[in-house]
């Protein structure tokens with residue numbers, strides 16, 4: 001569908017073939033040869049919803065909104081990009097515009113990251129079609145990490161052989177306390193032990209336990225700081241062993257000069273279009289984190305306005321679609 005729409009807009013299409021995920025689709029518009037660097041638009045075609053969700057959560061229009069799985073995050077953003085390009089095509093694009101669409105953003109962009117980064121390095125600016133934060137564009141995002149903490153103890157019968165057992169569950173429980181204390185709100189650093197599991201039965205001293213930990217950082221330099229904290233973890237029972245894996249996989253998008261300049265321009269254009277545009281920061285990550293961390297001016301949250309991303313009430317407010325698409329088009333054109 002997207003490729004058909006893009007082809008009708010004169011796109012040159014490149015499919016970066018993938019085995020384990022959907023292909024990463026690169027759509028190029030505007031002059032095929034240009035001395036000017038492209039504008040890179042980032043979108044994703046995947047959603048957090050399992051296949052078949054449309055049966056129980058069908059697309060519908062009601063109460064001035066479109067409802068359905070992925071409408072806000074970010075089907076609408078992709079449509080807005082195509083609509084903006086369609087408008088600009090009639091005015092002739094001054095420089096190339098590349099719309100990059102991946103299918104594994106919601107699981108951390110494992111295969112598209114390298115493609116996104118290499119395209120970003122050749123681009124003038126990056127605009128990300130993720131939903132707005134309320135009504136605001138996003139000028140900063142936290143970095144995201146995941147750590148897996150695995151404890152191996154010594155299993156034993158809890159009645160017959162208790163003293164020879166060394167509980168992985170007990171060790172993990174202590175570690176969860178320590179890890180949770182890594183949170184430092186002043187530093188804007190949060191650590192969440194979101195999943196714990198371990199043991200097999202109540203009458204067995206547990207030989208295995210693990211935790212999955214989510215980490216959010218506001219400063220790029222905190223990735224090394226957090227890494228040091230996790231690598232310094234130790235078990236108190238010498239019969240237990242600890243294995244730590246993972247790390248920060250999305251650097252933070254810090255609020256830097258290039259992004260601020262783009263936002264100020266957007267706010268000026270929005271005022272001309274008759275609405276007030278604010279900026280916001282968020283704890284959630286996007287592919288904009290990668291491009292911003294490379295120093296490429298990146299503006300995020302340029303997609304739809306709505307509520308309930310990743311939730312059953314996911315919806316897009318229709319009245320904002322046209323003005324926001326006009327703003328997106330004007331922003332693309334403004335790069336000159």
Ligand SMILES: [Zn+2]
Nearest residue numbers: 044073074130
């Ligand atoms: Zn998204």
